[in-house]
């Protein structure tokens with residue numbers, strides 16, 4: 001692909017090679033999906049509250065910088081950048097050092113969403129899609145970003161449209177402009193019971209979709225975190241759910257299918273033992 005210019009004026013140099021993969025930086029997951037998602041794609045990561053969406057999104061940028069040399073932008077929509085910074089630093093990730101180098105930056109859309117003053121160097125307007133992208137693309141140019149996170153797109157769609165038609169049109173415009181740039185984007189979405197996303201639009205406009213589930217055990221006494229790869233456009237991928245954990249120092253870690261089966265077996269043996277012992 002040759003350098004392109006979008007409708008609202010972003011010009012990014014460099015080439016996006018067809019079939020090039022962008023690793024997500026999630027242990028166990030990149031192996032399952034053949035090395036990563038296709039370069040230039042828009043990946044939607046959806047899940048219920050506390051499922052790990054922000055962690056996975058941040059990890060995509062953090063390891064993008066530290067392992068693959070890709071500068072990235074985290075657009076904080078649902079919470080203050082400072083709150084994301086401190087939570088991610090608690091994982092043991094050196095967020096401050098990447099920010100100092102200008103390899104990873106936070107853009108504050110939350111202030112405009114919540115109508116509160118921002119303490120951040122970089123703000124993003126949320127009035128409409130064009131205003132949002134104009135600010136975002138200025139930051140993309142500033143650090144020559146390759147990766148972008150929008151956390152979450154569901155909140156933006158709620159602002160950009162008061163009915164399904166308006167929201168769909170805004171979502172399509174957002175994704176079309178992002179695709180033109182060649183950036184690889186991860187957007188998060190809010191899932192609702194029995195639905196992948198809040199508006200039922202987010203998963204259709206994205207190229208790739210991963211859903212983070214919380215699955216109750218048969219006895220209802222415990223839950224397991226399970227990841228579902230719903231769509232990976234143009235590529236084969238497993239249709240089964242894969243277990244994942246959220247760990248200090250590593251973030252989201254996908255348990256390889258064989259290890260997962262062994263873990264399940266150990267849990268079953270333990271449950272039977274407890275039943276036999278009577279507690």
Ligand SMILES: Nc1ncnc2c1ncn2[C@@H]1O[C@H](COP(=O)(O)OP(=O)(O)OP(=O)(O)O)[C@@H](O)[C@H]1O
Pocket residue numbers: 047048049050051052053054055056090091246247248249
């Ligand atoms: N330092 C940590 N080590 C291990 N697990 C953690 C750590 N910090 C948070 N977690 C786990 O991560 C989960 C929250 O992750 P995250 O904020 O990424 O989820 P989310 O889906 O974005 O949630 P929200 O609904 O708040 O947007 C918590 O439920 C907690 O179990």
Ligand SMILES: [Mg+2]
Pocket residue numbers: 053054055078151
């Ligand atoms: Mg979150």
